[in-house]
Amino acid sequence: MIxxxxxxxxxxxxxxGTELSSLMPNASAFGHSGPGKKINVENTDELNMIFKSIxxxxxxxxxxxxxxxACETDRSRAYAINAESVRNIVSICRKYKSKxxxxxxxxxFDGKSGDYKESATLNPINYYGFSKSIGDAxxxxxxxxxxxxxxxxxxxxxxxxxxxxxxxRANKQVNVIRGFYSPIHARxxxxxxxxxxxxxxxxxxxxxxxxxxxxxxxxxxxxxxxxSLSTDLIREVxxxxxxxxxRPFDSSLDISYAKSILKTxxxxxxxxxxxxxxxxxxxxx
Ligand SMILES: NC(=O)c1ccc[n+]([C@@H]2O[C@H](COP(=O)([O-])OP(=O)(O)OC[C@H]3O[C@@H](n4cnc5c(N)ncnc54)[C@H](OP(=O)(O)O)[C@@H]3O)[C@@H](O)[C@H]2O)c1
Numbered sequence: 001m002i003x004x005x006x007x008x009x010x011x012x013x014x015x016x017g018t019e020l021s022s023l024m025p026n027a028s029a030f031g032h033s034g035p036g037k038k039i040n041v042e043n044t045d046e047l048n049m050i051f052k053s054i055x056x057x058x059x060x061x062x063x064x065x066x067x068x069x070a071c072e073t074d075r076s077r078a079y080a081i082n083a084e085s086v087r088n089i090v091s092i093c094r095k096y097k098s099k100x101x102x103x104x105x106x107x108x109f110d111g112k113s114g115d116y117k118e119s120a121t122l123n124p125i126n127y128y129g130f131s132k133s134i135g136d137a138x139x140x141x142x143x144x145x146x147x148x149x150x151x152x153x154x155x156x157x158x159x160x161x162x163x164x165x166x167x168x169r170a171n172k173q174v175n176v177i178r179g180f181y182s183p184i185h186a187r188x189x190x191x192x193x194x195x196x197x198x199x200x201x202x203x204x205x206x207x208x209x210x211x212x213x214x215x216x217x218x219x220x221x222x223x224x225x226x227x228s229l230s231t232d233l234i235r236e237v238x239x240x241x242x243x244x245x246x247r248p249f250d251s252s253l254d255i256s257y258a259k260s261i262l263k264t265x266x267x268x269x270x271x272x273x274x275x276x277x278x279x280x281x282x283x284x285x
Contacts, residue, residue: 005056005057005058005197006028006054006055006056006057006058007024007026007027007028007056007057007058007059007060007197008027008028008029008030008050008051008054008056008058008059008060008098009021009024009027009028009029009030009060009062010030010039010041010059010060010061010062010063010089011030011031011032011041011061011062011063011064012029012030012031012036012037012062013031013032013033013034013035013036014031014062014063014064014066014157015153015154015155015156015157015159015186016062016103016153016155016186016189016190017029017031017062017063018155018156018186019155019186019187019189019190019191020060020062020190020193020194022190023190023191023194024194028050028054028056030050032063041061041063041081041085041088041089042080042081042084042085044088044092047085047088047089047092048092051092051095051096051098055096056096056098057098057099058098058099058101058197059089059093059098059099059100059101060101060103060193061086061089061100061101061102061103062103063081063085064081064082064103064132064135065077065078065081065082065128065131066128067128068107068126068128068245068247069242069243069244069245071126071127071128071131071245072126072127072128072244072245073244075127075131078127078128078131079131079134081131082128082131082132082134082135083131083132083134083135083138085135086102086134086135086136086138086139087138089102090138090139090141090142090145093142093144093145094142094144097144098144099144099145099146099201100139100142100144100145100146101145101146101148101193101196101197102135102136102139102145102146102147102148103147103148103150104132104135104136104139104147104148104149104150104206105128105129105132105149105150105151106149106150106151106152106181106182106210106248106251106252106253107124107126107128107129107132107247107248107251108122108123108124108129108132108133108136108149109122109123109124109129109248109251110123110124110125110248111125111179111247111248111249111250111251112248112249112250113250114180114213114249114250114251114252115213115250115252115253115254116208116251116252116253116254117208117254117257118149118205118206118207118208118254118257119206122136125246125247125248126245126246126247127245128245129248136206140205140206143204144204145204146196146203146204146205146206146207147205147206147207148189148193148196148207148209149206149207149208149209149210149253150182150184150189150208150209150210150253151181151182151183151184151210151211151251151252151253152181152182152183152184152210152211153183153184153185153186153189154183154184154185154186154276154279155185155186155187155279156186156279156282156283160176160183160216160219161183161219161223161276162279162280164176164219164220164223164224164234165223165227165229165276165280167233168220168223168224168227168229168230168233168234169227169229171233172233173233173234173235174220174233174234174235175235175236175237175240176216176217176219176220176234176235176236176237177216177236177237177238177239177240177247178215178216178217178236178237178238178249179215179216179247179248179249179250179251180213180214180215180216180249180250180251180252181213181214181216181250181251181252182210182211182212182213182214182251182252182253182255183210183211183214183219183272184209184210184211184266184267184272185211185272185273185275185276185279186275187275187278187279188211188265188266188267188271188272188275189209189210189266191264191266192209192258192262192264192266193209195262195264196209196262199261199262200261207257207258208253208254208255208257208258209255209258209262209266210252210253210255210267211255211266211267211268211269211272212255212267212268212269213252213253214269215236216236217234217236219269220234221234222269222273223273223276226273226276226277227277255267
């Protein structure tokens with residue numbers, strides 16, 4: 001199916017979008033401020049134009065305003081990108097009968113219980129999570145959409161594992177905030193999305209695709225062990241200075257449904273850390 005489909009990737013210069021684009025070189029990939037073809041998802045005319053020329057069977061929306069603290073202060077931008085643009089994408093997908101894959105976040109939850117299933121009730125505690133939850137609602141209003149909910153993506157960017165690795169290598173202290181989540185390398189997530197498109201084209205609703213639940217402290221220690229670095233400089237802290245937005249304490253996702261239908265390992269820490277190593281080599285760190 002994927003070989004013959006017309007596929008649009010939005011947000012193609014982001015962590016996930018980069019990996020999706022490299023796994024699907026025939027897709028029409030649109031970034032925002034980086035190199036290559038560009039689109040501003042806030043601009044409905046631009047969206048209409050690319051749909052008109054491509055007539056996509058599949059649209060993967062990985063474009064988002066993902067800076068959690070910036071979303072707290074620039075709420076109108078967060079709402080415009082994470083919520084309103086999804087409404088516009090949905091309405092154009094309806095017109096062209098395109099299947100929409102909308103990427104969602106563990107930050108739509110309050111983090112009080114963790115192990116959130118697909119059916120769990122949303123209760124965001126920061127504006128990023130709120131704006132994404134409205135985007136999810138717009139996506140769910142379209143019967144031909146699949147929300148892929150994930151957690152702690154790391155790929156080619158500034159992200160927690162990269163920061164931890166670089167700091168430990170430079171013998172700098174790494175402060176990690178207390179709490180749990182389900183981090184996944186962008187390459188594992190992209191590969192699972194490709195499998196879903198190929199094998200489950202009729203699947204709609206919500207699916208959690210993320211890594212195994214882990215505390216940030218344990219994650220930092222795993223990174224240290226993987227790269228033979230000392231764990232002595234890793235400290236667990238209650239909060240980090242500079243945070244403007246609240247963080248859910250345990251935003252881990254229950255991935256049992258995805259594990260039951262996808263036959264590949266997208267979730268194990270070992271597998272994801274292999275990809276982290278590849279990413280570091282690619283960036284010649
Ligand atoms: N990162 C995480 O830990 C995480 C966790 C859970 C869920 N998610 C979700 O997963 C998805 C992908 O995340 P990611 O980590 O790949 O994010 P990312 O690296 O920040 O990529 C998002 C991309 O969206 C683009 N973008 C921003 N505003 C845009 C606009 N107005 N028009 C078009 N493109 C725009 C950005 O381009 P510019 O930078 O050029 O503006 C960026 O390349 C997002 O939906 C995010 O909410 C992320």
